[in-house]
Amino acid sequence: MTTETTSNRKPAFRLYIVNGEGEKAIWIPVGAAWSHQDGKGYSISLDAIPVTGRLVMRAASETSEGNGGQP
Numbered sequence: 001m002t003t004e005t006t007s008n009r010k011p012a013f014r015l016y017i018v019n020g021e022g023e024k025a026i027w028i029p030v031g032a033a034w035s036h037q038d039g040k041g042y043s044i045s046l047d048a049i050p051v052t053g054r055l056v057m058r059a060a061s062e063t064s065e066g067n068g069g070q071p
Contacts, residue, residue, distance in 0.1 A: 013057045
């Protein structure tokens with residue numbers, strides 16, 4: 001785990017596995033991404049291994065924090 005992910009900073013993005021399409025899609029939160037201080041990349045922390053299927057990275061928001069991951 002990197003210093004970026006262990007700091008008190010909130011993540012810039014949340015990562016989800018998405019099963020299905022459209023309104024019937026199920027979004028499962030599996031991790032987060034923090035931007036590097038130099039702005040040239042991200043540190044990613046995954047909470048689910050193995051990750052299979054479609055992985056989606058969305059901007060983190062207060063909404064995605066409190067509703068079971070649905071962005």
